[in-house]
Amino acid sequence: MSSDWEELRTETGEVYYYNYKTNETSWTLPETEETLPVSEKQETITTSTTTGKWEEYTTDDGKKYYYNAITGETTWEKPNEIIEEELSNEKLAEKTELSELDKTLKSKPVELTGPTSKTDNEAKQSFLKLLSDNKVNSTWSFQAVMENLVDKPEYWSVKDPVTRKQLYEEYLVSKFQSELSNKSLLLENFKRNFNEELRKLEAKNLVTYNTRWITIKKLWIDQDNPIFKHSMMSDSELAAIFYEYTDKLREQHEKLLQTKKNQALIELSTYLRQVNSSLVEKSQTWESLYENLINDSRFQSNKNFQNLTKLNILQLYENEIFPRRIDDIKSQITVISKINYRNDRKARESYKKLLGELEIDADTEFKDIIDKIENNDAFIEICGRNGSSALELFWDIVDEKKQILKVKKNLVDSVISTMKNGNTYDEKMWESLETFSNALKSTRDERLANLDLTLGDGGKGKEITMIYTSLKEEFELKKQQEREKYLKKMDEDIAKFARWIYDNDRNLGENFLRMEGTRFVISNRVNYEDEYEKLSKFDQFKPLKQYEIELSTTKITKKIIEEFVSEYNKHASRKRQSSITSETNKTGDKRLKTGVATVLNY
Numbered sequence: 001m002s003s004d005w006e007e008l009r010t011e012t013g014e015v016y017y018y019n020y021k022t023n024e025t026s027w028t029l030p031e032t033e034e035t036l037p038v039s040e041k042q043e044t045i046t047t048s049t050t051t052g053k054w055e056e057y058t059t060d061d062g063k064k065y066y067y068n069a070i071t072g073e074t075t076w077e078k079p080n081e082i083i084e085e086e087l088s089n090e091k092l093a094e095k096t097e098l099s100e101l102d103k104t105l106k107s108k109p110v111e112l113t114g115p116t117s118k119t120d121n122e123a124k125q126s127f128l129k130l131l132s133d134n135k136v137n138s139t140w141s142f143q144a145v146m147e148n149l150v151d152k153p154e155y156w157s158v159k160d161p162v163t164r165k166q167l168y169e170e171y172l173v174s175k176f177q178s179e180l181s182n183k184s185l186l187l188e189n190f191k192r193n194f195n196e197e198l199r200k201l202e203a204k205n206l207v208t209y210n211t212r213w214i215t216i217k218k219l220w221i222d223q224d225n226p227i228f229k230h231s232m233m234s235d236s237e238l239a240a241i242f243y244e245y246t247d248k249l250r251e252q253h254e255k256l257l258q259t260k261k262n263q264a265l266i267e268l269s270t271y272l273r274q275v276n277s278s279l280v281e282k283s284q285t286w287e288s289l290y291e292n293l294i295n296d297s298r299f300q301s302n303k304n305f306q307n308l309t310k311l312n313i314l315q316l317y318e319n320e321i322f323p324r325r326i327d328d329i330k331s332q333i334t335v336i337s338k339i340n341y342r343n344d345r346k347a348r349e350s351y352k353k354l355l356g357e358l359e360i361d362a363d364t365e366f367k368d369i370i371d372k373i374e375n376n377d378a379f380i381e382i383c384g385r386n387g388s389s390a391l392e393l394f395w396d397i398v399d400e401k402k403q404i405l406k407v408k409k410n411l412v413d414s415v416i417s418t419m420k421n422g423n424t425y426d427e428k429m430w431e432s433l434e435t436f437s438n439a440l441k442s443t444r445d446e447r448l449a450n451l452d453l454t455l456g457d458g459g460k461g462k463e464i465t466m467i468y469t470s471l472k473e474e475f476e477l478k479k480q481q482e483r484e485k486y487l488k489k490m491d492e493d494i495a496k497f498a499r500w501i502y503d504n505d506r507n508l509g510e511n512f513l514r515m516e517g518t519r520f521v522i523s524n525r526v527n528y529e530d531e532y533e534k535l536s537k538f539d540q541f542k543p544l545k546q547y548e549i550e551l552s553t554t555k556i557t558k559k560i561i562e563e564f565v566s567e568y569n570k571h572a573s574r575k576r577q578s579s580i581t582s583e584t585n586k587t588g589d590k591r592l593k594t595g596v597a598t599v600l601n602y
Contacts, residue, residue, distance in 0.1 A: 209250035498563030
């Protein structure tokens with residue numbers, strides 16, 4: 001039976017096996033092997049030191065505990081047996097150190113100056129002063145003190161090695177307490193020393209920008225690092241200082257990486273623009289450019305390009321390559337646009353020249369000329385061009401003709417107004433084009449000197465014809481509007497007189513009426529001529545005399561009586577409605593009283 005293998009358990013209760021001689025671990029026990037007793041609370045083992053029946057273990061978070069393999073006892077406190085053995089080993093180590101140092105001193109004797117006999121207190125003070133003068137701090141281990149100060153006379157003022165180590169420990173405690181009075185200085189010094197330790201690890205590639213605090217913490221526990229061992233700061237505070245340091249490393253790393261990327265982007269931009277521009281020219285899209293680029297042998301062989309990601313190359317494409325391609329396309333479009341603009345202008349000039357050869361007047365329509373131009377090169381060339389179309393250019397000429405005609409028409413209208421003012425105007429001039437032309441000629445007005453008033457065939461006199469037609473339409477429209485206004489005024493005056501009769505001589509008017517159903521109508525016995533004689537005697541009838549030219553006296557009288565009957569019915573309807581409302585209110589009051597009486601009788 002072998003006792004090299006020990007049965008242990010994880011936090012979840014799983015059993016595994018540990019060989020404390022070879023430091024091997026296994027989930028299964030090797031064949032022909034037996035195990036030591038298992039501990040219920042055993043953690044994952046990282047280090048182990050055996051002292052008699054007690055064994056020291058360290059958990060994953062760096063905390064030490066002790067296990068008695070014989071009794072199965074587990075404790076967080078260091079057993080007395082281990083403490084006694086450590087003190088014994090320490091004394092042995094001191095003796096060993098002393099013997100090693102003695103060898104050094106033999107090869108390099110120390111010359112003692114000054115008095116050699118000192119009291120114990122003076123010797124201790126001399127040793128402490130040596131530590132202070134050499135700026136020993138918590139980063140110095142006692143081994144470092146011996147290695148650096150062993151050749152100093154003050155070092156040997158204290159003869160006992162154990163006493164020297166005790167003084168070293170007391171010195172560190174005293175130094176910490178003195179610094180504690182100035183907390184900011186203490187923290188500053190500690191942080192500086194802490195970072196110095198990290199720089200040492202960084203120089204050995206043990207600390208990088210992505211190192212975790214738990215890793216360094218385990219390392220320092222294993223190394224018994226003095227700055228970590230004597231620190232009074234909490235684990236979270238130490239972690240904060242550590243990550244502040246690694247953040248700077250990460251920032252430096254990212255800055256360096258970005259510098260490399262920027263340099264690589266500059267090189268790649270130059271490569272695509274000057275060295276191998278065909279890659280860009282034959283790639284119509286970003287995807288095709290990227291595919292061609294990563295398969296390019298020169299790109300693959302350039303180590304700097306390996307620092308670039310696909311996103312970096314895409315950003316280069318968006319910021320430099322794509323804008324250049326857009327600028328090239330815009331330049332090509334500008335050149336083509338200028339050429340097209342010149343060709344468009346030439347096509348319009350040729351088409352205008354073609355239209356100038358045709359007879360186009362203010363009343364000409366496009367359908368009148370299309371047969372003459374549809375096969376002409378000038379017309380075909382302008383179709384589909386930018387700018388004004390063939391139809392728009394035609395209407396431009398027609399509008400110009402209309403403007404000229406309008407000026408001449410206004411001139412003729414001005415001459416006619418002069419004729420009206422001079423009592424030479426006669427409406428018979430509108431009976432025909434010939435009478436119109438002759439009337440204008442008879443004025444011999446100088447304003448008509450440039451107007452051709454001659455009538456004839458073959459288009460001669462077409463201009464005066466259009467002027468005559470337009471002015472005659474305006475004349476007839478004006479006459480019609482004046483007549484409508486006149487008739488409206490006549491109806492208003494007749495209605496006004498009928499209302500006056502209703503208000504002032506209703507008895508006279510009632511002779512016109514007869515009842516038919518619920519309305520009044522004109523009596524069949526009315527003699528319009530007799531009634532005219534009665535009505536025309538009133539002074540209020542005089543304004544109606546002027547309308548006897550338009551209407552006969554009988555028609556005027558009939559319209560007056562019709563208006564009177566309408567007015568009479570309107571007022572009678574209002575009275576009936578008012579009477580019905582009043583009767584309804586009375587009936588409602590009676591019903592209300594009857595209802596109240598019924599309620600009271602009940």
